[in-house]
Amino acid sequence: MPADFRPADLTLDTDALIAGLRPWIECESPTFDPAAVNAMMDLAAAELAAAGAIVTRIPGPPGLGDCVRGDFPHPRRGEAGILMMSHLDTVHPVGTLKSLPFKREGSRCYGPGILDMKxxxxxxxxxxxxxxxxxIETKLPVSVLFTSDEEIGSPGTREIIMAEARKHRFILVPEPGRPGNGVVTGRYAIARFNLLAEGRPSHAGSQLKNGRSAISMxxxxxxxxxxxxxxxCxxxxxxxxxxxxxxxxxxxxRAExxxxxxxxxxxDRGVERMLALSAxxxxxxxxTVTRGVTRPVWExxxxxxxxxxxxxxxxxxxGWALEHGSAGGGSDANFTGAEGIPSLDGLGLLGAGYHTLEEHIEVESLAQRTRLMAGLLARLTG
Incomplete structure (x- = not known):
């Protein structure tokens, strides 16, 4: 790498970046639609290959989409390096583009999953x-991992994530940046629960009193x-x-x-209180309350x-002062950070409205955050 390399000198065309991002947003990929997620993985795999990566398709968990790994050429390929880790599933069902089309309006660009986290x-x-x-050749080998079920807590890909993460020295996660143009260095603990109420049937018109409504319960x-x-909590x-x-x-x-x-x-105390509701x-x-996916606290x-x-x-x-902090809303960095693998989260774009029909990015952050991640990739050493 040139001794005078500066990320600010990288040639990036914002209009070209927006144009390249558009197909990713218009390929809708809700978690529970494995065919849609796999279409997105096809697109990402093709772009990884075009960028020179050796692409590996990892079969997804039952009922969910696949994962894709890209390993880039490097003299030290196979050694512990840098893992760029993202999820390509979203919370928006297929058809959301009708009410939230990809569009650029002034300083913002809108679309389903554009901020979280495509x-x-x-x-x-x-x-x-x-x-x-x-x-510019990075000092460490670089790999990319795209996963398929983060929006439901990564129940099927956690083992894949950790198996890949343990091969590397550093984990970079481009989830949305913190408000104020910051990054995330910790995540709160999160637990999911499955709830089941079981009542007693009866005819609601003629024998209502004989029944016990599970919905009412x-x-x-x-x-x-x-x-x-x-x-x-x-x-x-x-x-x-x-x-x-x-x-x-x-x-x-049933409920979640x-x-x-x-x-x-x-x-942990919250989990005890929830499980104690079973009766x-x-x-x-x-x-009945049963425990679902849990993300450990990452400090x-x-x-x-x-x-x-x-x-x-x-x-x-x-040109800006970068701040950091812990955040709610789980991430796969919960897993890697909690295990002690140096992880930096919230490296992604700035914006607001994720998980809503107002989801958007600040266009300026696209080149800005690309340069930040490029700088990290270029300067990290073993």
């Missing part, structure tokens, strides 16, 4: 491409669960379904709950803070 994933690949075009528990939220119910015929007292009702805490011990009543009705250690210090130095050269 924009950052795309920018991470463009950082690699820009370095190659500039003739769930409604009462929902209010009780959300009332448990305090300063240390939050609780919410985000998915609910029950009943099939309006003239039948519903026998079952989420709990988040800044400290692991607070989440079987004298009338034969039941309410920054010396390795992560050293990684941030380098990012701050690069950001300073690019």
């Amino acid at each position: 924009g950052g994933a795309y920018a991470s690949l463009q950082a690699i491409v820009a370095l190659a075009k500039a003739g 769930m409604a009462k528990q929902l209010l009780a669960i959300e009332a448990m939220t305090d300063e240390d 939050t609780f919410s119910v985000g998915v609910i379904s029950g009943g099939q015929w309006v003239n039948c007292v519903p026998t079952t009702c 709950a989420l709990s988040m805490a800044k400290r692991q011990e607070d989440l 079987e009543n004298e009338d034969g009705t039941r309410f 920054p250690d010396a390795g992560t803070l050293k990684l941030f210090a380098l990012a701050r130095e690069i950001a300073g050269e690019l």
